[in-house]
Amino acid sequence: MEAMIKNYMEKLQREGYKYTNQREEILRIIMDNKDDHLSCEEVHNIVSKENKDVGIATVYRTLQLFEKLNFVYRINFDDGVSRYELNLGTENHHHHHLICTKCGSVTEVKMDLLELLEDNIEKEEGFTIQDHNVKFYGICKNCKKEN
Amino acid sequence: MEAMIKNYMEKLQREGYKYTNQREEILRIIMDNKDDHLSCEEVHNIVSKENKDVGIATVYRTLQLFEKLNFVYRINFDDGVSRYELNLGTENHHHHHLICTKCGSVTEVKMDLLELLEDNIEKEEGFTIQDHNVKFYGICKNCKKEN
DNA sequence: TTGTGTGCAAAAATTTTGCAGGTCA
DNA sequence: TGACCTGCAAAATTTTTGCACACAA
Numbered sequence: 001m002e003a004m005i006k007n008y009m010e011k012l013q014r015e016g017y018k019y020t021n022q023r024e025e026i027l028r029i030i031m032d033n034k035d036d037h038l039s040c041e042e043v044h045n046i047v048s049k050e051n052k053d054v055g056i057a058t059v060y061r062t063l064q065l066f067e068k069l070n071f072v073y074r075i076n077f078d079d080g081v082s083r084y085e086l087n088l089g090t091e092n093h094h095h096h097h098l099i100c101t102k103c104g105s106v107t108e109v110k111m112d113l114l115e116l117l118e119d120n121i122e123k124e125e126g127f128t129i130q131d132h133n134v135k136f137y138g139i140c141k142n143c144k145k146e147n
Numbered sequence: 148m149e150a151m152i153k154n155y156m157e158k159l160q161r162e163g164y165k166y167t168n169q170r171e172e173i174l175r176i177i178m179d180n181k182d183d184h185l186s187c188e189e190v191h192n193i194v195s196k197e198n199k200d201v202g203i204a205t206v207y208r209t210l211q212l213f214e215k216l217n218f219v220y221r222i223n224f225d226d227g228v229s230r231y232e233l234n235l236g237t238e239n240h241h242h243h244h245l246i247c248t249k250c251g252s253v254t255e256v257k258m259d260l261l262e263l264l265e266d267n268i269e270k271e272e273g274f275t276i277q278d279h280n281v282k283f284y285g286i287c288k289n290c291k292k293e294n
Numbered sequence: 295t296t297g298t299g300t301g302c303a304a305a306a307a308t309t310t311t312g313c314a315g316g317t318c319a
Numbered sequence: 320t321g322a323c324c325t326g327c328a329a330a331a332t333t334t335t336t337g338c339a340c341a342c343a344a
Contacts, residue, residue, distance in 0.1 A: 055301040126288035141273035202326040
């Protein structure tokens with residue numbers, strides 16, 4: 001974990017950005033909560049609880065920077081805020097989100113089946129795919145139990 | 148087209164909502180621009196140009212109502228606003244959006260290949276899928292030409 | 295030292311809400 | 320008539336920005 005943070009922060013420096021405590025702190029929080037798809041406000045709440053003094057504007061600016069550097073992905077679950085998740089490399093980005101329309105829970109599933117679809121689109125539409133974003137809406141296992 | 152509007156508006160009345168000029172007008176605009184994924188503000192601009200007097204709050208409330216009645220889908224292209232597209236029935240919802248990261252254009256493609264993926268998820272995750280949302284990011288045909 | 299980064303507060307942008315008056319059924 | 324609907328303006332929410340000061344390199 002520490003090694004991982006160091007790795008990202010070195011990449012950040014190589015790109016010409018400065019190593020600051022705020023950036024390290026925010027990166028650490030994203031890593032510690034990588035299943036949670038945190039919003040800027042949530043990251044800010046966590047920092048604040050830990051008695052660290054980081055302004056919300058810095059959180060917004062930092063997460064935008066992390067997105068530009070491909071440290072994180074920005075995602076949207078239609079709840080009015082942007083959320084961020086750690087980018088663990090391309091092979092790991094082949095996961096999709098299952099959003100329960102009853103309880104709002106978000107589960108991740110890993111699947112590669114999209115490649116067939118992507119090949120098709122590249123051929124038929126002349127569109128070169130760089131990335132994708134797939135969300136399934138439905139009823140999760142837990143909510144079905146409760147009926 | 149007129150028949151289609153009548154159809155939707157009758158369904159609206161059957162659900163206990165009133166037939167108002169504003170609702171018809173907004174529905175008409177969504178239909179007239181069904182390839183455009185309009186935002187509330189854009190709908191409001193179009194209404195205003197046509198000298199019709201509809202407040203922006205009414206546009207927001209009406210599109211939310213249309214979403215609840217399944218007249219439209221709400222979609223998000225990460226540009227900070229909610230957008231809406233006409234729901235032409237389930238068989239027609241098997242289309243995906245290709246978003247060009249260079250020029251921002253949004254193209255629709257129709258494909259059914261997702262069913263295989265969905266069957267898999269239902270089986271392995273116990274998650275009953277009701278709907279999906281698929282976006283591909285990349286470079287569109289036109290932008291590739293320009294290089 | 296110098297440009298970059300930060301915190302604060304103000305501003306901007308998007309969406310929601312309260313309320314008085316208007317309209318549909 | 321009476322409940323629902325609308326427009327307006329104010330409020331709420333999320334995000335961005337300007338600026339003075341702080342800090343990394």
